[in-house]
Amino acid sequence: MPTATTSCVFPLTAVGPVADWATEKARELPANVELSFLLAAEDAPGVPDGPWPEVVVVTATAFADSHTEAVGALRPLRNCPLSERPLSRRRDEPTSLAALYDASMNLWPEKHRYAADTLWSHEDYASLLAKLGDAVAEAPSGKSFVLAPVSPVSREDESLRNMAFSVLGESYVVPYAVWTDPAHDDVNVHWLRDAMRAVEPYGTGHYIAEADLTADPSRARRSFTAADWQRLRSLRAEYDPQGLFFSYLSA
Known part of the structure; x- marks a missing residue:
């Protein structure tokens, strides 16, 4: 199943306006898109590398019959009008199911409590x-x-x-x-x-x-x-x- 992922990383201090923006855009997303927030410190598993302390990550993954369809499903997230611009952004990246599983497992590494x-x-x-x-x-x-x-x-x-x-x-x-x-x-x-x-x-x-x-x-x-x-x-x-x-x- 072709998938595509868009994600944006913001400073955690901007979590309020980021949450308002993302939840508003979520209403425009079709049912085949999963959107989530991640609040974490810079060294938490699954957080993109970068020179920032705590962050809020907005991730949306579309599941579709083609990559073109998946990219179209993510269109509402294409532009971000916030003054707190993303610290980093991935847009419409092809994402395999194996990569999705790996990303999920990275949040819960082995030999931890x-x-x-x-x-x-x-x-x-x-x-x-x-x-x-x-x-x-x-x-x-x-x-x-x-x-x-x-x-x-x-x-x-x-x-x-x-x-x-x-x-x-x-x-x-x-x-x-x-x-x-x-x-x-x-x-x-x-x-x-x-x-x-x-x-x-x-x-x-x-x-x-x-x-x-x-x-x-x-x-x-x-x-x-x-x-x-x-x-x-x-x-x-x-x-x-x-x-x-x-x-x-x-x-």
Whole structure:
């Protein structure tokens, strides 16, 4: 499948206007384009080399039947009117699926330690990412980052009806603490939870697969709508009344 990628790197201090610009342009992008934000320090995996400290990276990848079609899908991102011009830019680059997998894997290198948490919200990305940008600038590990896919789910009710988990917001952010030394576990987990506390007032729920279920007893329950949560508890009571199997349905 031919793909093409456009990406822009901005200073993290410009995260508010960058988020507003990119989310506005995302409304013009067709469904075959994936757009995301990455907030990270200069030495974080996946950040392009360059003489800058913390950055926000906007990346959009189009999946199409031809490279020409993919480039056309990315057209809304062609021009950037921001006064904070990109520090670097890749435009309409042919991108193999193997390269996409490699880029993803670079964010999570082997032999590292990880902690993550998630947040769904109805708040705009500019507000969420501004607060998380402050956290990234203070991260004890330069490898930690925040990932935020734009429009990560379908808007069609029919497509959502039988999902295994509930969609609980219009925006979605995932802070990752990444470090190497076990002696630094506490400080990095503490950083992650402080970062989450900065945005939790805006939250509507969490994504169960990457939520830090040990951070608060309500994490699991808040990963589902009230109706779906009750349905899961009822199913467990019916098929596992003795609690033989371990479950995160504990709140």
